[in-house]
Amino acid sequence: MPRTREIGVYVHVPFCVKKCYYCAFNTAPHDDEAMRRYVSAVRSEIAIAARAGWASDVAVASVFFGGGTPSLLHPDDLAGILASLGRAFVVAPDAEITIECNPESVTRPKFEAYRASGVTRVSLGVQSLDDAILLTLGRLHGSTGARRAFEAARAAGCDNVSVDLMYGLPDQDGAAWRRTVGAVLDWRPDHLSPYGLSLDAGSVWGSTEVPGLPPEDTVVEQYWTLAREARARGYDHYEISNYARPGFRSRHNLGYWRRGEYLAFGPGACGFLGDVRWGNAKPVARYCGEIEAGRLPIETFERLDTGQALAERLILGLRTSDGVPREWLAARLEGDRRLAERVASWRAAGWLLDERDRVRLTEAGFLVSDALFVDLL
Ligand code: SF4
Numbered sequence: 617m618p619r620t621r622e623i624g625v626y627v628h629v630p631f632c633v634k635k636c637y638y639c640a641f642n643t644a645p646h647d648d649e650a651m652r653r654y655v656s657a658v659r660s661e662i663a664i665a666a667r668a669g670w671a672s673d674v675a676v677a678s679v680f681f682g683g684g685t686p687s688l689l690h691p692d693d694l695a696g697i698l699a700s701l702g703r704a705f706v707v708a709p710d711a712e713i714t715i716e717c718n719p720e721s722v723t724r725p726k727f728e729a730y731r732a733s734g735v736t737r738v739s740l741g742v743q744s745l746d747d748a749i750l751l752t753l754g755r756l757h758g759s760t761g762a763r764r765a766f767e768a769a770r771a772a773g774c775d776n777v778s779v780d781l782m783y784g785l786p787d788q789d790g791a792a793w794r795r796t797v798g799a800v801l802d803w804r805p806d807h808l809s810p811y812g813l814s815l816d817a818g819s820v821w822g823s824t825e826v827p828g829l830p831p832e833d834t835v836v837e838q839y840w841t842l843a844r845e846a847r848a849r850g851y852d853h854y855e856i857s858n859y860a861r862p863g864f865r866s867r868h869n870l871g872y873w874r875r876g877e878y879l880a881f882g883p884g885a886c887g888f889l890g891d892v893r894w895g896n897a898k899p900v901a902r903y904c905g906e907i908e909a910g911r912l913p914i915e916t917f918e919r920l921d922t923g924q925a926l927a928e929r930l931i932l933g934l935r936t937s938d939g940v941p942r943e944w945l946a947a948r949l950e951g952d953r954r955l956a957e958r959v960a961s962w963r964a965a966g967w968l969l970d971e972r973d974r975v976r977l978t979e980a981g982f983l984v985s986d987a988l989f990v991d992l993l
């Protein structure tokens with residue numbers, strides 16, 4: 617049962633034409649037959665979820681198509697999935713509906729068709745504007761294709777476009793990163809999501825030697841380059857890895873960081889309702905098979921206890937520039953001397969800041985947040 621009346625919806629579209637070397641997401645090779653079966657299964661999964669007694673009591677405030685490569689979806693299939701959602705739940709008239717797109721799989725007519733289906737926001741996987749680096753990453757697009765895709769989105773009327781970038785990449789020195797940052801900021805995207813490379817288990821690079829990785833001080837300088845340039849151009853660094861022009865924060869992702877509830881559909885998709893987190897079967901064939909047999913494809917299930925819920929609220933809250941309520945944090949630290957000392961040391965180091973009735977990480981705190989959050993678990 618949901619705790620709240622407003623929920624988000626995540627739809628995982630797992631297909632990719634080619635696996636990027638750094639990627640550990642749940643992906644599957646793109647093929648038309650698998651896509652057809654998947655679309656049918658997702659629509660059925662949504663219909664099964666709609667049978668829950670509470671389904672008519674909630675409103676969907678945001679929908680996020682993530683991947684994989686959601687822009688491999690034919691616009692008719694995207695429209696079909698959104699129609700299924702609209703039949704199953706009340707979708708708020710002003711819902712934010714985002715689709716992640718890769719530059720090589722979009723055109724102006726495709727963006728126009730997505731918009732006609734209800735898409736309000738595009739997240740474009742640019743990663744870099746250095747052709748040699750894009751090749752090293754295993755991406756299928758070049759810098760020209762990335763710029764054309766952005767222009768196609770604008771020409772199609774997309775007025776909320778986010779750009780994903782990566783730093784800390786092999787053979788990416790400070791100058792190469794500055795060129796990418798400067799050029800992308802010149803496009804005037806509404807939102808930016810820059811990620812430092814991490815060599816995750818499950819990726820090709822997670823199990824091999826990756827030559828040419830920059831030293832840590834270069835990666836730190838790359839973080840600050842973007843932080844400075846984005847601020848100078850009016851972007852708000854509102855979450856560790858996210859910047860937005862005023863009014864363009866990602867509503868769907870803010871829901872995650874505020875511990876909002878969300879349904880999840882598709883292979884490997886993870887949802888959160890009440891005090892329960894769950895995850896679907898990851899392999900596409902197994903996911904589809906479960907649904908075709910009339911069963912929900914849930915394979916992992918975790919009920920959070922009070923301590924876990926509090927730690928989550930603290931960590932997720934501190935990911936954003938809104939931070940957490942000061943009084944709430946003070947109450948949380950009472951009786952936990954170890955944590956109180958940690959938090960005091962973060963303040964002394966300049967990583968934590970009191971601002972009116974909130975406590976939040978500074979930009980220097982964002983940079984070391986992974987290490988800080990380990991202390992909170
Ligand atoms: S990074 Fe994106 S496009 Fe590349 S394999 Fe992973 S999900 Fe697919």
